[in-house]
Amino acid sequence: MTTVLFLGLGHMGGPMAANLAAAGHRVLGFDLVPAALEKAGAAGVETVSDTAAAAAEADVVLTMLPHGRLVLDVYRGRGDAPGLLGAARPGTVFLDCSTIDVAEAREAAEAAVAAGMRAADAPVSGGQVGAEAGTLAFMVGADDDVHAEVLPLLEVMGGRIVHCGGSGLGQAAKICNNMVLGVTQIAVAEAFVLGERLGLDHQALYDVMSQASGQCWALTTNCPVPGPVPGSPANRDYRPGFAGALMSKDLGLALQALDQQGVAADMGRLAQAKYAEYAAGDGAERDFSGIIEDIRASHTD
């Protein structure tokens, strides 16, 4: 049994913590939102208010938070709140599963190591459904020994775990994958809109592309028009799914990395701009495949 201090019991963290508790681990949970704490408590998580005291009992401090700045604040402290790096026992593993900037992930890991701790970044894909089912995909950036130590926990919460390399490389894999996803979802939507204008039936185009070189996840799982894939968000008025706000966030992280590394990547940059625009409107709460409606509404002269 491992004692895990779990911070961030939201859409993803709540069910992940519940799965760890159900597997027999001791899970100490904290969130700023009382309703999230209450729900986790009902799912077998021991809720705590003093995170520094809880960190001193933990083998692993797991964060599932909205942004990298929050992860760094939790690690190093901010204002009156003490940093958990100063409260945990030496050698404790700080495992961040949030999606954050590669540079911030490396900064967090360096701070952990400098404080005598060990660190891993392990962002996920699979959404809330995967978090509930315990089938998330984890992309891990960590030294071999730390990866081996967290693997049994990740296997409870996930179905596929890939060790991508050292610190920050889990985050690197996540943003590279999501950059492809953002670009392909737009490309598939553009193809359907062009097909519509040319008089091509959605199902006919799907039947061709899904068996041809245009085949991809954005088409065969997340098809942006209703009909061909009954489970896709297009069949439920683009209720997520993966909300436009989250795609915009992930492409923003990809853009930061592209700039830092001096990579041109025109397609990725254009997808980032399109999703920032989509998420600034009602796309924030809708599935990211709903961007097809913006494409349909825009005309060239």
Ligand code: NAD
């Ligand atoms: P969420 O907003 O539902 O949950 C985040 C939780 O963190 C909230 O309950 C918030 O109150 C809590 N929190 C904020 N600051 C805190 C602090 N200092 N201490 C403790 N708790 C704190 O977000 P989510 O959808 O669960 O996403 C979490 C992370 O997972 C994000 O980085 C997101 O990008 C990533 N992610 C989300 C999805 C998805 O489909 N939702 C998929 C893959 C990855």
